[in-house]
Structures are given as C-alpha cells and as structure tokens.
Amino acid sequence: MQSPQKSRSRTKIILASTSPRRKEIFSRLGLPFEIVAPDYEEISDKMRTAEEEVLLFAKGKALSVSKGRDNAVIIGSDTMIECDGEKIGKPKNTEDANTILKKLQGRKHVIWTGVFMIDTAGQAEQGVVEKVEVTLYPMTDMDIKHYIQTGEPLDKAGAYAIQGIGGKFIQNLTGDRLAAIGLPLVPVQSFLKSRHIL
Numbered sequence: 757m758q759s760p761q762k763s764r765s766r767t768k769i770i771l772a773s774t775s776p777r778r779k780e781i782f783s784r785l786g787l788p789f790e791i792v793a794p795d796y797e798e799i800s801d802k803m804r805t806a807e808e809e810v811l812l813f814a815k816g817k818a819l820s821v822s823k824g825r826d827n828a829v830i831i832g833s834d835t836m837i838e839c840d841g842e843k844i845g846k847p848k849n850t851e852d853a854n855t856i857l858k859k860l861q862g863r864k865h866v867i868w869t870g871v872f873m874i875d876t877a878g879q880a881e882q883g884v885v886e887k888v889e890v891t892l893y894p895m896t897d898m899d900i901k902h903y904i905q906t907g908e909p910l911d912k913a914g915a916y917a918i919q920g921i922g923g924k925f926i927q928n929l930t931g932d933r934l935a936a937i938g939l940p941l942v943p944v945q946s947f948l949k950s951r952h953i954l
Contacts, residue, residue: 767877767953772821772832773939777919781939782831787954794832796820800845806838810870811883818872818881827877829953833939837914839865847915853904856915861925862894867914869935873947880951884943888931892916895925 769789771782779791794817800809811834818832837844839860847853867888874881895903908922909915916922918929919937932940948954 766827767951768825768828769948769953770821770825770828770830772817772830775938777917777937778833778939781934781937781941782944784941785945785948785954787948792821794818794820798834798845800843806836806843806866806868807870807885807887809843810834810836810868811872811885812870814870814872815883818874822874822876825876828875829948829951830874830876831871831939831944832873833869833871835867835869835913835936835938837865837867839863845913846911847909850904850910853909853915854900857895857900857903857909860914860916861892861900864889864891864928865914866890867931867936869938869940871940871943873944875947875951878951882943882947884940886932886935886940886943888929888933888936890918890926890930890936891928892925893927899925 769787770792771789772792772794774793796816798813813834814832818830822830844856847856867890870885872883906921908917908920934941945954
C-alpha cells in the first residue's frame, strides 16, 4: 500500500494568479507548480468589509481554475488596502495613484491578503486572511511624482510595492511581510502538509 505522500506525488499544484510577485513567493517552497490565469471578475461591494472581500475574491479565483481538475491543489490569493474604512485597490491611472499615495503617506493603514486553497482530489478547502499594518513615511509631492514616473505604483494595490522601489517609503510594518506583498506562505505550507503534498 502506498504511503499518503507517494499517493499524492502526481498531484498538480496550480497558482491561480498571473502576479510575478506571487509566483516568486510560491517558488520558495521548491515545489513544481503551474500558473493559470483565473477567469474571475472582482466586483467590489460597499456592504462587504475589506477582510471579507479579499477572501471572497481569493476563493473566486481558486474556484474558477479548479473546474474540471480532478487531482490538483489550487491556490488563489487577493490583496487590498484599507485606510479609514475605505477599501483601496489598484489605481485606475496616474492621477488616481497620486490621490492614493497622498492619502496613505505619513499614516498607518492595513493590508488585507486572503488566500484560498482547494484540494480537488480530497474535496478539502481552506481560506485564511492575513492582516498587516503599514505606516508610510511622509512623502513630498515631488517624492510622489517621481515614484509614479517609475510606473511601479500603477499595478499595485495601494499604489506602492513593498518589495520594490516603494520599500524605501515604509516606516513600519507589523505582520507577515510576504502576506503584504501578496501571498502568505505559512498557511499555504500548512495546507499542503495536511494534504500530504509537502
């Protein structure tokens, strides 16, 4: 009789994301995995909190990729900024990025990251939300202008990247740094171990 570990050796691990940041973080586990773009539309609702929404979006991404896959573990993730109760996603354009950065600079805000994992073979699933508190240094208008000109803020939730140029504006970070970047590895590792894959 095969051990659980050997019986799961052919299980596909799929990251339901096209984010280079999530790909880089997940690759740290040293496991072979596939990248599949989720077919899911994120529709925000003012009635939901940011915490609820990131988990809902992460689940939606994972479910969209899990269809028709019989022996796979699917991992979806979503990240959102919250400041003064306002949910902040990716900026629509440079003007929006400027508005967001002016709002966040010099203040504490929260990064919420949801991760949802589905084992299609074992019919098991788990969702986790990580909370990270971040404070940005005060930024001058010139700081913000030059940062936006790099292009980095335009595809990042909150209009800045902790792991990129935006890292120099981080005054304080409390919580899981990888979760703040986009994918908390601890709950992912725990789920994979529970499914005898890691």
